[in-house]
Amino acid sequence: MTSSRWVFKQLYDKGLVYRGVKVMPFSTACNTPLSNFESHQNYKDVQDPSIIVNFPLLEDENVCLIAWTTTPWTLPSNLALCVNPELIYVKVKGYIRLPFSGADLTAAALCLFLQDDYRVCMEYDIIQRDSPPICPVDSSGCFTSEVTHFAGQYVKDADKNIIKWLKENGRLVSAGSFKHSYPFCWRSDTPLIYKAVPSWFVRVEHMVKKLLDNNAKCYWVPEFVREKRFGNWLRDARDWAISRNRYWGTPIPLWVSDDFEEVVCVGSMAELEELTGSKVTDLHRESIDQLTILSRCGKGKLKRVSEVFDCWFESGSMPYAQVHYPFENRRDFEDTFPADFIAEGIDQTRGWFYTLLVLSTALFGKPPFKNVIVNGLVLASDGQKMSKRKKNYPDPSLIVQNYGADALRLYLINSPVVRAENLRFKEEGVRDVLKDVFLPWYNAYRFLVQNVQRLHKEENIQFLYNESTAKLSGNIMDKWIQSFTQSLIQFFKVEMAAYRLYTVVPKLVKFVDMLTNWYVRTNRRRLKGESGMEDCVWALETLFSVLFSMCRLMAPFTPFITEMMYQNLRHLIDPASVEEKDPGSIHYLMLPQVREALIDSRIESAVSRMQSVIELGRVIRDRKTLPVKYPLREVVVIHQDSEALQDIQSLQKYIVEELNVRQLTLSTEKDKYGIRLRAEPDHVILGRRLKGAFKAVTASIKELRSEQLETFQRTGSIMVDGHELHEEDLRLMYTFDQTSGMGTQYEAHSDAQVLVLLDITPDQSMVDEGVAREVINRIQKLRKKGHLVPSDEIAVYYSSEPAGDYLDKVIQAHTDFILATTKAPLKPYPVPKNASIIVQERTQLKGSDLDLTIVRGVEICTAPLTGPVCAYVNLKVNLSNKHGKTLLVNSGASPTEMNAPDALMCPYINLQLINASPAECHSGGMGTLLLANPVGQNGLHYPGLLTETAKMFGLRGRRLKVYMDEDFTEGMSDLKLIPPQLGGTECWKCTFHVVPSSASMVPL
Template identity: 50%
Template sequence: LTATHSAGGLIPIPPLHSNRIFQYFLLFPLNRYFNIISIVFLINRSETPLIYRAVPSWFIRVEMIVQQLLENNNKCYWVPEFVQAKRFANWLTNARDWAVSRNRYWGTPIPIWASEDFSEVVCVGSVEELEQLSGVRVSDLHRENVDHITIPSCRGNGVLKRVSEVFDCWFESGSMPYAQSHYPFENKKVFETTFPADFIAEGVDQTRGWFYTLLVVSTALFNKPPYKNLIVNGLVLASNGQKMSKRLKNYPDPMNVVKDYGADALRLYLVNSPVVRAESLRFQEKGVKDVVKDVFLPWFNAYRFLIQNVLRLKQEEGISFVHTADFSPANTMDRWIISFTQSLVFFMKEEMAKYRLYYCGSSTGEIHRPVDKLGELGKHECLDSMHTLFSVLYSMTRMLAPFTPFLTEHMFQNLRHLLPWELNDSNASLHYIMMPKPRPDLIDKEIERAVSLMQSVVETGRYIRDKVVVPIKFPLPEVVVIHRDPGSHDDLKKLENYILEISYAVAESLSSRYHAHASGTLLVLLDATPSQEMVDEGVAREVINKIQKLRKKAGLQPRDAVEVLYKVGGEGGGASLTRVIENHREYIETTTKGPVNPWTSTSDLSHKIVEEEQKMKGLADVMLHLWIIPKPESSSGTNSIPLVDPVPNGDGPIPVCRYVNLVLFLPPGPTLRPAGLLATLLLENPVGENILTLNQLKTEVCNLLKSYLNRDLHIWVVAGGNTEPVTSSCDLLSLHRQTCTSVRRSGPLPVDCGFPPTEPLTPFSKFVDVTLDNGRQATVMLENPKGVKIIAEKDAKIVAKQLF
């Protein structure tokens, strides 16, 4: 088709009938010669017609090696297997000769020189050979540098010229194993020891693309497969099942997904999806959010729980927790947790060795199950449980490092300080450490089976609760378990320490008061008949739940000494709620770790931390008003902060980086933190780089306070004998060598707030200056807050190199 010859006389031929018409032309030659057959498709992006034109091409004779291709395919290990046995094998069986030439300018020139009538053809095998044949020095193989080169004919046909075509880009992709090593001209031994590749992974569409071209080229050259193991991924589609399209913008911005939920959450969502089974996935952003909620938060809360108890043990008992590798739990539940974790490690290692990521991804949903079983314990039992929890967390962080590299690295940087080893380069990062090896001596299948049965009973009971609308916090008088296997009763008996009461009986006539649900071979009967005692205990649990949520809202830690005041409002049911709280006061106080007292007209609320009024479920028109205040014995009656150690004077050493000192407490009211909590924050690091903004400064303060309330945080500085707020318009570098404080309120700050002298001070926290390899100077804090060790001085340079 040209500008002067339109397509008006051509009939578009649907693809379904094209082969039949081709055969017709072959059987009944026409007087005129047609070199154009018009088969019209719509281009996906532009939605304009695409016209195919038959042109001369260069082919690889694939049909001659189909049997070798099938044999080499069978030598590979595919995941999932059905792609190898069906989709790819079917494609190979029907393989046709491969047109490897393209009629375009950009591309790798096909190294064929031929006479005009193609009676003489030379295929050049190297730059050196081309130089010998042509007598021309060659330094660049792009077509603009080789198209003009000619080769004298050996048969008297004048000169040979390079053909005009370039290689199909898929031929280049199929040649990747050899091109990357410049084989066979260089690195011959390296290539021979690393070929075929141990592992490759690509989408299922590459059965007609890269997987195929790699196999064709390798089979043609060496009659061997180019790879040993393959993972085939499915396609990620838009939520409506359409192909993701930049033009249609039918998918969320991936960078926004990473920003909102983290790269680890996105990675784990994909690993735990049909994509790793070579099936299509309709991408749902909610699925990434669910990974955070269902996997990361329980896991991180368990890690946070351990760190909080490590700090509490140090402060209250003077014990520095260090995990021992030979720890062997005696407690039944601890033995189950350890056994379950080791079984999971064994399963994960086995599945990863088989390249089956879909089972690994599904098992990550189990990681939170072992870490939520610790209760109120004595010192020795607490230590045992902490050893158990550390063992679980440490194994899980190493096991899941390939799937969630950022979260696990964050956890490891704290956990590594609780191990009896010397910190050095070899353990500076989690990703320097090998995956954990399963310990068969810690696996107890009988305990795992017993706990699994108990969990099934609990989960089935919860289903019945939902069915009859009984809240989870309300206790019930009886659960009847019926199982056809008598051994299951023995399994439950092993866990009788965790069951309030257990009895055995042969099934007789069952009362109509039971609600039943079956799960497999298990039948659970639930007595949902309410008694006043059970209802009262359920209300007490509801009160505990509201107090705990209010503590969390205030950013309080378990070790914070606070008191809860309550006031009941409403008629009728109000007296009932007051009675429940009084009767269950000890239970409520033990669980919430602090005194719970009724509000009176003489109660001092001037130092309240937080308050809230809430409606009680199941009690009509009854409101519970709660206040959280510092415990009276922790109050000094003023807003001053007694400093434990003398304030350093201005004559001591100072770091190369500019810094600000901080006195940390949480007004209004007396501090809830240990008296004299001092810290030092660097305003830059290395020198002149990474200068803090006000929001970053607030975030660092919140990290020191273990608080997430940076939106309510205000920073103040002493200037000229007065306290002034630090705002976004301030030049933070002007705070160098000054002292600030943080408060969770706005408005004037009392001048007697306990600030040290206002002259320039040396840092509160210990530090060390480091000169980096590129000559830059940096500062590494050895402790923060003051007295809380972060790293050893000998590790400072290692840390600085990792950070900068």
């Protein structure tokens, strides 16, 4: 409060404070005038009365002037009528009687409720400058006793009664309603009125040029706000009414005589104590209103004025008040003023931004800030302001609960709001951010983690990322995503330094699409290790590097999901590569530095061209309703630039895979394929613009040659019958020359740079493969439904009804293809009764019922084991545990025979686990047990068989039973010996059943 008083004292000492009577926006709910910029903060479209009233002339009551108004309540205060001497008026009585000049008239409707009315009345001495304002409306907006017919009525409520009185007294010419924009109080949301009231003002009009000069020194984002919205407001700046007729607020530190001739402004608590002779500890009204100051002019005691400061005056004093300047922290304030940065809503161009600039300019002659970010307003979905009273917005806590705080943050920061434009908030927008950005991003992160775990489990390779030792991949997609990432980091730093959030966040969102829908999608087989371990590690290192950089860039915008990802990704960083101690949070990390050596614009351009080809091909497939699952014979890419074709050729395998075509053909000659351009007019746009010429121009458009349209495609405009047409006026389509015969084979689409033709002729083998892909899709969806991860070992059983139909034949013919894709054995029903079923489903496909069941385990044999259960094998002594007896064969196959002459002969027995899954990171339902270890212990009793079997399948501590058959009917005797040497033809079928433990809720 003391700093605000000091600010006011400086203004007063500079002669910038005065008391005057002006027509001001007045809040009848708050009983106080508002400043002109406050009145502009809450305009609404309303329906008001629209009436025309007649006013008889004094010199001839048979002649009346008529005036129009939307505020009937102002009529009782009319003092005069005003006309424009430059205009020509007419007398009317059913028809025009006599035109005459406005200079011959002396009147037009004037009252003291509008600023221009007040000015004209003063100019023509209708009222005196020093006379009290004539205003028969009290501070609550009710008529006083002077208005005898409507005394005590609220002015807006009195409108209908005034109209009734006018009609009864023959003064009403016309009555109706009118929709217009009207100011409401920003605090009480009630209609404002305008009335002449005495107020204290700060002079602003004299320093408009200085305000504009200081505004020009500030860096505004977006820039148009500085020159347009804020600049225009400054050019029309008016003196600032800083007094309010309220109790609560900072008291204006003015002590005045009864006639207001003597005024004392007090700028500090010490000065007040000195002038009043009283100890002052509190500057609020209840503590100082009774204090008086002796007049130096013999006018008795000076009393404090009743008004308090406009709250915006205190907001404008914030830079000084927050540090108690100049009473404390003087050096700190002077070293940090003006502020480096400020951000607020677009409405503050007439609020906080304005008051800060006015006071800073008046006090110090310089702007209060250097950089300004202006955001738009978040409105309700219907375009209205969000209102607690109307409850026209969704509950923010439910939005955060349902979609997460990050989704809400990104929705807002990637909206027009950051461009100083308004946003109509829609919950669907937050949901779309979650669906289109966060889920794909999270899936890419999860895909990385899953494949790192798979690499360790299957290959025993511990993935640790070390940027300094990571080899540069030769894969073009790895190079592309690395280059794209570094270009993004470079762009991010430049744009963030310029505070342009509206360019940064869309790029980050686009990057999520590039990473998930292009890099991960086109490299998923590499990331799964299907192209070799070295290539897999390259791809994983690339994906890790890109994801880690992306998390650091996105952290300021989405702090929660990036922190979650970082807490997991940090464990994949090689500790030897970290120079400094791990800070423990992504928000303590610096932004990534640009690695310019990785930026390759040629590769980025090549991939961009590849993306164009793929997207055009997808459009053709959508247009012809050809799902990507169904392969096509050929895609033809036509481009005039041979370098572009080379780029496309270098990425051929990705185009072929993504479009699911057998062959890619490149060409520079579209005539070879009989391609022609034709144009169709936009009937709505051209019809509205060309009117009568539309029919002739339409006919000429259809006659345009392909060459002319190609030029139009490049330039964006064309002259037709003297009319210049643009891209929005025409729709271009590719057609085939009927004589070429290509129209039935190919479908074409183009983006004005490249032309893509897709061979859409059907082929039964391709249709069959498409159906097989549909089956794969159903299996993968069922896998997801069962919450399985890629490393889970499963088997899939199927049944197609009716048996032997088309679908059944396709599945049988493509079993190997389905197995190679799903990495799970595919077997026909029935499902073994002792199988561990995870999930099953019945679905419809190609008119058949398809039943799918996923069971746990690599493979569960229902047929007898081929060959003897016990046999001999040549085995090299290379066991890791030479004293044990177990040799685990995960695939379920017997140990491979080795024909080396020095190999030892060793008997073994195949073991099969039926009703449970292996544990302790073991995998596989079959294994091999050596009956005689050449370098270990020999001979095996029944208990030893159970021990070795439990060790083989990771089931230590579980009870096992051994059976000689899969139906568990023939058990093995506890006393039966398993001899170290087996010969002859004796065969045992050793099948193991796991007895449920006491902790098991259901049998395994």
